[in-house]
Amino acid sequence: MKRMKGTEIFVECLRREGVEVIFGHPGGAILPIYDRLYDAEIRHILMRHEQAAAHAADGYARASGRVGVAMATSGPGATNLVTGIASAFMDSVPMVVFTGQVPSTLIGTDAFQEADVVGITRPCTKHNYLVLRTEDLARTIREAFYLARTGRPGPVLVDLPKDIQLSECEFEYPEQVHLRGYRPVLDGDREAIRRAAVAILEAERPVIYAGGGVIASDGAEELRRLAEIGRIPVATTLMGLGGFPTEHPLSLGMLGMHGSWYANTAISRCDLLIALGVRFDDRVTGKLSEFAPTARKIHVDIDPAEINKNVRVDIPIVGDVRRVLSVLNAEMEGLVSTHGTAAWVRKRQQWLAQIAEWKRTYPFRYEYDERVIKPQWVIEEIARITQGEAILTTDVGQHQMWAAQYYRFKHPRTWITSGGLGAMGFGLPAAIGAWFARRDRPVIAICGDGSFQMTMQELAVVAEHRIPVKVVILNNFFLGMVRQWQQIFYNGRYAASDLRVSPDYAKIAEAYGLRGHTVRRPEELVGLLEQTLLASEPVILDVQVAAEENVYPMVPPGAAITEMILGPLETTAVADSKESIA
Amino acid sequence: MLRTLILRVENRPGALARITGLFSARGINIESLTVARTEDPTLSHMTIVVDLDDVALEKLVKLLDRLVDVVTVTVVDTREAxxxxxxxxxxxxxxxxxxxxxxxxxxxxxxxxxxxxxxxxxxxxxxxxxxxxxxxxxxxxxxxxxxxxxxxxxxxx
Missing domain, CATH: 3.30.70.1150 (ACT-like. Chain A, domain 2)
Structure with missing residues (x-):
């Protein structure tokens, strides 16, 4: 055994966890660790605001599937992290967050930059620790990483008083983690899986409802197998985008409040709902009593607390989505070989034909306009240029929904968005984090003008490391989603949603030493977009889009998901088809 | 209906706050709560009485069980305890x-x-x-x- 200082133990434990990069911001109470990092191999990226450090660690974790690490000082440094931690918690992102704390002798004295950080973050972390003895440091860090990445992933915070960082103790690395209150169940119950396979075999109108659990468990391949073996259409949640290719014939795209007409309609008419790694969120289900009302329900989730939380299900299976699907698929293949595929195919044919017709008749639609740039068109062009090979991060609002609707997703871990918490300002820092995880893919931050202003100081990080992210701002000079709600639900009274006084984003880029362009006319868009996305350096593109465009379809909050408000073109399509039926 | 929960939890700072936080965040009042050390000094025994229906109770128990500090949680009635x-x-x-x-x-x-x-x-x-x-x-x-x-x-x- 070797005597080591707290800061040395910290670096050694992170090295053993395979940490390559930390996103952080220094300050007094964490300075001993920063001083140690100065000579360490682990890279530290100085973010310009702690919120961005947490979002960057989140983006890194989601793009790589590994644990993201964020760090800040005590007090305000730690409180600034909270939004990013809460977002990671809602979206089950594996993260370990380190905060400096005032020396343990000063805790509770209202010392300078003191805050009760374990108290503040208790409801938005999977677990958290205040380390009060240097002897506990190695074990705590080991547990923190273990908790963050296993079971249902989530952020874990470790609060480090300054004296704990500075004291010495005998260092012994704990090879084993022993937590008697923590036993995640990974393998689903065999009997329940068998029942699920039979239910799928018996169903005439099954639909898969796939969420973030598919991505988190690296289960996209197994999902595709299940859909293809069972000939089952797949609707994904916002968090599940990328878990199933948009262009697959069985894809229904996104469901929910701004989901496709055909996904929401298929869910409402299905006789079997196969929910995979989802939590029946209100933005997905709308009015609960009318969500898949006639369906039997299978629910696979790693977190037992999600089972029967919002919706009672018939076949609950607690386990890791990928592992459960791999057993289920084997079971299905067995059933297919015993019973043959002919009957099966016949059974599904009508349902699949119906869905194919819905997809043809009611796709996502908008009115193209040659005088003004439609935001949906920008996303379509990004999808065309990147061929679905880019990593997209977003902020929160209309642009986020348009990106979800109009991008053509191909791969898991290429869609990174603040889904549950809906934290504006997520896009740029998450893109920075994603780039450190995956240098082989282009990274595009699709931002709203409102959201971008919340974290645009991170352009300094882009400039410092010449990170070749592309920022595409869908700029409508409004808090667009707020304005849309005000238009629809508040008689068009645009209270505090007007952003007409905004900076010139191209000049902001320039001020940071970056390239920036403004696109105002439709005829400029394609050229500038191609030039931007193919550039080898960072570019900020301010695309000034139709100011009062709305996201459709839209399910009003609390309504059934079939009660969609449609856009002008979609309304015409639905009316036409009703006429033709009549 | 009054229900009694028995928990075995890690005897550590923050464990009680984490548990009671689950109740307060959901607006559930705790009718009574006792905590004390057990035969194993690293474990505390907790008895919590709450007024909840079956559905709400089931959700709460799962959330309690999810906490890293909670080793076991059981709902008991007077016949069983x-x-x-x-x-x-x-x-x-x-x-x-x-x-x-x-x-x-x-x-x-x-x-x-x-x-x-x-x-x-x-x-x-x-x-x-x-x-x-x-x-x-x-x-x-x-x-x-x-x-x-x-x-x-x-x-x-």
Whole structure:
């Protein structure tokens, strides 16, 4: 055994966890660790605001599937992290967050930059620790990483008083983690899986409802197998985008409040709902009593607390989505070989034909306009240029929904968005984090003008490391989603949603030493977009889009998901088809 | 409906806050709560009484179980668990009533633990029904103060 200082133990434990990069911001109470990092191999990226450090660690974790690490000082440094931690918690992102704390002798004295950080973050972390003895440091860090990445992933915070960082103790690395209150169940119950396979075999109108659990468990391949073996259409949640290719014939795209007409309609008419790694969120289900009302329900989730939380299900299976699907698929293949595929195919044919017709008749639609740039068109062009090979991060609002609707997703871990918490300002820092995880893919931050202003100081990080992210701002000079709600639900009274006084984003880029362009006319868009996305350096593109465009379809909050408000073109399509039926 | 939860939790700072936070975040009031060390000093035994229906209770139990600090959590009813509560009652003692008062205390196996010129403090343990009855009986003497420990419960067998 070797005597080591707290800061040395910290670096050694992170090295053993395979940490390559930390996103952080220094300050007094964490300075001993920063001083140690100065000579360490682990890279530290100085973010310009702690919120961005947490979002960057989140983006890194989601793009790589590994644990993201964020760090800040005590007090305000730690409180600034909270939004990013809460977002990671809602979206089950594996993260370990380190905060400096005032020396343990000063805790509770209202010392300078003191805050009760374990108290503040208790409801938005999977677990958290205040380390009060240097002897506990190695074990705590080991547990923190273990908790963050296993079971249902989530952020874990470790609060480090300054004296704990500075004291010495005998260092012994704990090879084993022993937590008697923590036993995640990974393998689903065999009997329940068998029942699920039979239910799928018996169903005439099954639909898969796939969420973030598919991505988190690296289960996209197994999902595709299940859909293809069972000939089952797949609707994904916002968090599940990328878990199933948009262009697959069985894809229904996104469901929910701004989901496709055909996904929401298929869910409402299905006789079997196969929910995979989802939590029946209100933005997905709308009015609960009318969500898949006639369906039997299978629910696979790693977190037992999600089972029967919002919706009672018939076949609950607690386990890791990928592992459960791999057993289920084997079971299905067995059933297919015993019973043959002919009957099966016949059974599904009508349902699949119906869905194919819905997809043809009611796709996502908008009115193209040659005088003004439609935001949906920008996303379509990004999808065309990147061929679905880019990593997209977003902020929160209309642009986020348009990106979800109009991008053509191909791969898991290429869609990174603040889904549950809906934290504006997520896009740029998450893109920075994603780039450190995956240098082989282009990274595009699709931002709203409102959201971008919340974290645009991170352009300094882009400039410092010449990170070749592309920022595409869908700029409508409004808090667009707020304005849309005000238009629809508040008689068009645009209270505090007007952003007409905004900076010139191209000049902001320039001020940071970056390239920036403004696109105002439709005829400029394609050229500038191609030039931007193919550039080898960072570019900020301010695309000034139709100011009062709305996201459709839209399910009003609390309504059934079939009660969609449609856009002008979609309304015409639905009316036409009703006429033709009549 | 009042329900009793028995938890075994890590005897660590923050564990209690984490548990009670789950209740307060959902607007659930805790009717009573007791915590103390067990035969294993690293474990605490917690008895929590809440007023919840079955659906809400099931959700809450799963959330409690999800906490890293919670080692086990069980819902028990009176048939499955031994439940006890301690009650201290300060009662007025008028001249001439002393004998009757002590006799009635005896019926409940209550003990006098403090004697003052004009009042007694009685100590009694039992289940919910017994303690309620005890209070009712002593109301006629003039109750000055009542304090209850909250229930402790232990699964039978």
């Amino acid at each position: 031994v439940e006890r509560e301690l009650l201290l009652l300060k009662v007025r003692q008028e001249p001439g009533q002393k004998l009757e008062l002590l006799k009635e205390a005896e019926l409940f196996r209550a003990r006098v633990v403090d004697v003052a010129p004009h009042s007694y403090v009685l100590e009694v343990t039992g289940d919910e029904d017994k303690l309620e009855a005890f209070i009712r009986v002593f109301e006629k003497y003039g109750i000055l103060e009542v304090v209850r420990s909250g229930k402790v419960a232990l699964a039978r067998g």
